[in-house]
Amino acid sequence: MSGRMGAAVGTVWRHRLFWPVLILVVLLLSNLIFTPSFFSVEMRNGHLYGSLIDIARFGAPLVLVALGMTLVIATGGIDLSVGAVVAISGALACLWISKQPDQNAVVGVLVAVGLALLLSLVLGVWNGFLVAAVGIQPIIATLILMVAGRGLAQLITDGQIITINSSPYKLIGGGYLFGLPFSILLALVMTLLAVLFTRRTALGMLIEAVGSNAEASRLSGIRSRRYTLLVYVFCALCAGIAGLMVSSNVSSADGNKAGLLIELDAILAVVIGGTLLTGGRFSLGGTVVGALIIQALSTTIYTIGVPPQTTLVFKAIVVTVVCLIQSPAFRAKFSRRGRPGRADPPARSVQQKVEVPA
């Protein structure tokens, strides 16, 4: 009997979402010490409020960007330009709305959203083209747009911060639907779509194959260019939506600051979620948890009152610890000490993909 229990615990322990979820829970619980009401969620005028809701709401743009990043990383690539795309998309939408005689007209807002997403798609095609067709290394190819894209965003906003006053647009990042923040719903829908697209079709498996062994995939007849292009386009689309959310939430577009460094948080979220930077197997669920961990960490820093000048150091320390806990090699060191000779994750000294913690 206890054997079976042990086995059950063993499989939970081995599940790949185990560590990310545990870390998230610990992070949230640690807030309770400082804010006993941290877990309370209440209904005010038909809207849900609470710290947990806030974490999800503020984390939604990161969740979106990280989703796209996951697929890019799974193919063995990386997309550094997502921050720039966030800025561009927000800037274009706000510019369009600011030019409307009636900023509250739904049609105008819809056109603005459409234009911004269309431009994001074009930028994704650009990235995908450089990587898949021209064959530039992803980190360089997307660096181009990372730098040039900021310039483009500033060009759109004319170097100013565009402020708008549009209640339909405000819905995207700051509004509510069915009592829940709209941004959470949007992130949820995109997550589900991404999961459906990758796991209900063969897309996920083919992407994983390309990311683990590009040559073997080619010789199996996988047309990897097609899938590479697709993931960069999807990634840019996600970043574009995130850009709408960010600008809508503050009702303004700042070509300089919007989405700044979000690419790094997104990469971190992907890695914490259990997808290796070397490509191959990916976990969208893990990424969502990873993004929430990063958002929860920011929230925690405020609630426990870390002095502002040390927040970055604090964040760095927590991230390092999280990555260490995530690393099977690191865990093996400790479990081996406890119980010598147990079947551990084989120490693959045979030239293997190295787990890259961050």
Next chain:
Amino acid sequence: MAEPAILTMTGISKQFPGVKALDNVDFRLLPGEVHALLGENGAGKSTLIKVLTGVYSIDEGTIALEGAPVRFSGPSQAQQAGISTVFQEVNLCPNLSVAENIFIGREPRRFGAVRWQEVRRRAAELLHRLQLDLDVTARLSDYSIAVQQLVAIARAIDISPKVLILDEPTSSLDSSEVDELFRVMKQLRDEGTAILFVTHFLDQVYEISDRITVLRNGGLVGEFLTRDLPQLELVAKMIGKELEVLEELEEQPGREAAARAHAEPVLEASGLARTGAVAPFDLSVHRGEVVGLAGLLGSGRTELARLLFGADRADHGQIRIGGRPVALRGPGVAMANGVAFCSEDRRAEGLIEDLTVRENIVLALQASRGWTRPLSRRRQDELVEAYLRSLRITPANPELLVRDLSGGNQQKVLLARWLITNPRLLIVDEPTRGIDVGAKAEIQRLVVSLADDGMALLFISAELEEVLRLSHTIGVMRDRRMVATLANDDDVDTERVMRAIAEGAVA
């Protein structure tokens, strides 16, 4: 038996999730002997080597080197203790040069700086010992898997180890390289090195080994002196039953060769060539015909096959498939025309190690359907189950990661991937590499029956006997040129093919 063992392993057990890979195994190695470690695919040979060198930890048991208990944390530590290993899946860095691969981690230095001149000179010397004349500054990945294997061996023998472990070093070598390797092994043995040697070629066992240890299903069957153990008995010990003689394939293909060569052609290449890889050649493969390619290492067999699959693009000549001219822009086009290619290098060009057995098997079929038309899970399971059974892949669990399978079973997975696509022309490059005696006969039988059912096959193997036994037509390659095509009739034998290879023309 006065000589004390240099290495003793006692009561070794190793459990993987769901598989007991080693169960209370004893093993010892005497100085100055070649000791063959034998067993079927998945018997635990590689695992024994990996627990010895510290790649895996052991659950139970002890290891003693020269009488002192040891436990290594990894191959590099084992190497420092004098145990040099060439693993089954050669683990070198394909992006580095040959010379760098041989000396990586122990480069000769002066004042801290690597002496590259010295590295290159000594690398060339070492390879020369194996009668190998390579450009040591070229990238390793430019060379075939056989050469890579030899480079790994060169690396291992450089330091005159006390113990040399070779896990299937001959699986992709031609007989002449095998001879060179054996010469070096004998030399090392006479200098007192203890050599552990894994192979599925029984004639090699009898040629070089002094002693044999047989494993079966993770258990120890016994240790024998080679000269006291006749081959039939050895096979019986490996497979665990008196064998219903693995008789040679009955019918010589010769009788039918002429008939098959007049069937309708599936693929015709004329003047096909790729500069630097293969000189222009003509070749046609007909329905139901097995065309074998014979030639020495580096003669261009693999390069030729790659052109027919569009893995590399030809820069001259034409290909007609099913009578229609086809521009082979890539593997996708070839597959759409019913051509399949099973690469010799299962690790770099074949399997996706991070994926499961099931995913690896359905990969090519799925790729040709595109991402929008996924095979239902039901269909996948049916297909995979069928091939797990017919190729006897063990463990027969489709959800295992393919890298956790033994080498021979991985090879069968790769074969299954192409069989389920049901191609018109199947190109197999060393399909029996690393496959045990019993399974090899089964795969050969499979080749025959596929051809009987009308499939065209291009069969490449370093084993000339195998080529002769299976093919209706034999293409002889030499120096990246097809020098002859022989109809495999009664007066073709190994000798005649060897002569054609040597002389570059039909004798």
